[in-house]
Amino acid sequence: MTDKEDALSTALDQRLDDLFDEGNLDVEEPKPSVSEKSSAPKDKPQNSRPNNFKATESQQPGGEVMRGLNALLLSMEWEIDDSVMSKYLAEIQRLQELHKDDMFFINFTKMLESIGLYLKRHKVHAHQDTLKILQEIQAGLGLLVDMQDSLSDKEKKIYFNQTYERFQVFRKQITGKSADVTKASLNKNTELVTLIRGIVRKELAMLRKELLEELRSAQPKQP
Amino acid sequence: MALINPKKKEVQVKIVYYGPGRGGKTTNLEYINQKFKSRIKAEMVTVKTYGDRTLFFDFLPLDIGSINGYDIKIQFYTVPGQVKYNATRKLVLRGVDGIVFVADSMGLRREMNIRSLQNLEENLRSFNKDLSRIPLVFQYNKRDLAAHNIALLPLETMQQDLNAKLNAPYLEASAITGDNVALTMKKIISITIGSLKKKLEEK
Known part of the structure; x- marks a missing residue:
């Protein structure tokens, strides 16, 4: 390294050290930006978790039972193609076979299957809320799996009905939209x-x- | 290639944060923007869609002052991670001088990291650019999740998957807590400016 080059990198390093010196800051710790504040639900405290993504990705409701399905749902965040959707639908069928005696489980997976088929057909052109709904219902199923032993059938039914209502609203959004257009x-x-x-x-x-x-x-x- | 204005004695450098969706690219820039707000003296521009996802790109200008008589201005961009926005990613990559690849350390994200890196290589190739010849820093993000009992990819696995051939500098980081976020930025600025200087001298 020549003296000139050395002088440049020393000057640059010195400038960067000054700029990013965390020990001598006169400002507070980072706060959520304005856009984050406005888009965050009002009923949830800001920064109550270390990161937003954890709420959907790290808790992984449903544990081992839902592991495959959760992984496939995550991969849809990156790409929605025939291969992913076929795997997703196959995993649903596998779980349905395993839990064929559990009526609530079957009904939940039927909703997932229905949205999965819709997503497979339309891919990125699907309704913009499709992934969100899929995540909600899947997380709901995961919670049902987690709380299987502590919920009565009546409670499970109430829980299912709430989710089913949400599913119906979404379905109407899609079919209503296309019917209106036609x-x-x-x-x-x-x-x-x-x-x-x-x-x-x-x-x-x-x-x-x-x-x-x-x-x-x-x-x-x-x- | 960076924009150099000899009249104004100004150099404009473009650095892009690339990586899979929800990997923490925007959080990196947000951390810098908030933490060093008083020194940066510029506003971060961000366009988000529902669910807080980056729709187009984030942009953070950073003026690092005069070095060797040249005023150095860095422009940081992030790209939207979702596959459907590849056209935007290509657009943002045009004229890039340095890249930070923000990889997600979560076990479930292994394949997505690999695919995102492949996508970066393909997009650069469409501009006749070779990733191995562009200043690059790998940031293995979300390492803080280990403390929450979440399965993370071992560092060796991430290095093997992503950096075995490229052998670029890498840092373990947490964009949300700020660990190594500034260091990543320092590193990429330092190697990008060094590379630009070398290129100019070769001409």
Whole structure:
């Protein structure tokens, strides 16, 4: 290293040390940014956990039973392709087979299966809340697995119904949206057809009139 | 390549934080922005979508002052981690001078780290750039999760998966607690400026 180079790197290192010297700061510890504050749910305390991602990724509700399904859901954050979705649906079927006597488990997985199929069909073009709903329902199933022994059937039913309502709202959002679009486009088509028919009829009537007039004028006049 | 204005005696350097979704790229910049706010004297720009995900990119300008008569301005960018935003990632990578690859240390994220690094290599290749020739620092993020009994990838595994061929500098860090966040930034600035100087001298 030449003296010039050495001088540059020393000057740079010195400047960076000054800039990033954590021991001599006159400001407070980092706080959540404005955007974080505004987007965070009001009923949850800020920074109550070391990080936001832990709430969904680190707790892993459902433990070993849900491990495969949770891993596949995480990988959807990165990419939603046929391979991931097929694995996800296959894992659901495997779990359904294993827990075929547990009605609540089966019903929960049916919701996951339904959303999974929808996601497989539409991938990144699926409704923007799809992954969120899938995460919610899957976390719900995980909690049900975790609390299996401490919940009565009645409590499980209430818990399932709440989740099912959420699922139904989402389903309506999707089907309602597409139904509305179809209805609207049908209405537009009918209006267009009526308009075109009107124009064609009018033009035909004018043509007919013109032809009749021409024929009349072409006929020799009677003496 | 960095923008050099000999008239103004100004050098503008572009550094990109790359890595899989939810790996902590934005948290890195947010930490720096909050912690050193009084010294940075610039605003971080961020565009987020629902669920607090980066939609386009985050941008943090940093003026490190005059060195050897040149005013050095660094621009930090993050890219959106989700696959569907690859066009944005490519756009942000254009003209990059240095890269911090923020890898997620969680066991479940192993494959995503590898795929994200492959994606970085592919995107650079589309600009005829070779990752092994670009200043690069690996940050193995979320190491604090070990204290919460969460299974993390061993350092050796991460090195083997990501850095075996590249042999770039690496740091274990926690963007949320700030451990080694500033050090990562110092490291990438230092090697990027060193590399730029070398390139200019070769010309």
